[in-house]
Amino acid sequence: MQQTSICFNKIKKDYLRFIKSQETATEKFKGKEKMLKSFLIPTCFWIAKKANNKKPYIVGLAGGQGTGKTTIASIIKIILEKYFKLKVFKISIDDFYKTRKERLNLSKRIHPMLMIRGVPGTHDAQMMLNFFKKVKSNNFKKIDLPNFNKAIDDRFPKKNWYKIKEQPDVIIFEGWCVGAKAEINKNLKKSINSLEKVNDKKLIWRKYVNQQLRTKYNDLYSQLNCMVYLKAKNFSMLQKWRLKQEHKLRLKTKKSSSLKIMGKGEVINFMQTYQRITENMFKKMPKYASIILNLNSNHQIKSAIYKTK
Secondary structure, three states: OHHHHHHHHHHHHHHHHHHHHHOOOOOOOOOHHHHHHHHHHHHHHHHHHHOOOOOOEEEEEEEOOOOOHHHHHHHHHHHHHHOOOOOEEEEEHHHHEOOHHHHHHHHHHOOHHHHOOOOOOOEOHHHHHHHHHHHHOOOOOOEEEOOEEOOOOEEOOHHHOEEEOOOOOEEEEEOOOOOOOOOOHHHHOOOOOHHHHHHOOOOHHHHHHHHHHHOHHHHHHOOOOEEEEEEOOOHHHHHHHHHHHHHHHHHHOOOOOOOOOOOHHHHHHHHHHHHHHHHHHHHHHHHHOOEEEEEOOOOOEEEEEEOOO
16 A cells, blocks of 8 residues: 555656646546556556566557547556656557558458448558567567557558657557457357448458457467456447547547548447447456456446456
8 A cells, every 4th residue: 555655646746747638628537546546556566567677568458439548558658657667658459550541442352341440350460460579579679650540530641650769668559459359150140230230231241350350360469468458337338438539539639621520420330330349348358357447437447356367
């Protein structure tokens, strides 16, 4: 407990500054101190104990849409850097989305729904795997990684990409489907929502996505050293949070006709592409995640479960 207090005092200023940057005039974070002391500092002690300085320790951080993965990952980075003096690099699986052009080709070749970014198969899996291999190499050289701009639904130009100049001690790899596992094929037969029922009658899309999870993404996720899972109560809760997130994006981005910010109907539709994997993760992820952070309906962490492995 004393260690937690010392850590809290050391990072408090940076933490509060970051939280303030995430708040809007109408939406303020509640229970800021409790979230840090009761959950995120203990999570960082757990990670720091496991990290060794010989090779980067890769933390997978997953949770449904709108659970606050990016915010939590940023806070964990602040704590690990400021208190534990570790070199931390944070990136989202979203940054590895295929370009609009690549997804267009995929949608013509396999299924039209693959134009919609999100599901396994719409990321550059080989690029992610190469990144993990390069970053763990004893002969480390600087790495450039893509930076995805959701407002235009495409990558930023290369001059805006991430540049890793020295080997990190910890990598936080966050994303809604990080660590997801494939379903058994017979489960794919029944449509989970209207989007699947209407647009994927022949099961081509869901079989393709599931096969990606079984192969390339399975290889990718085997590179992770641990999994932190932000667990929401149900899928409708995630839809509510995702709508809030889109509203926030609209407030932060200047109005422009070229921006791809979604309305309510589009968000609900978009999230139906995520539903099958998200609901499978609700069931499966608690069995193999290293740390489960349970969220209440107010978007706050209410409890944490740590696995001993």
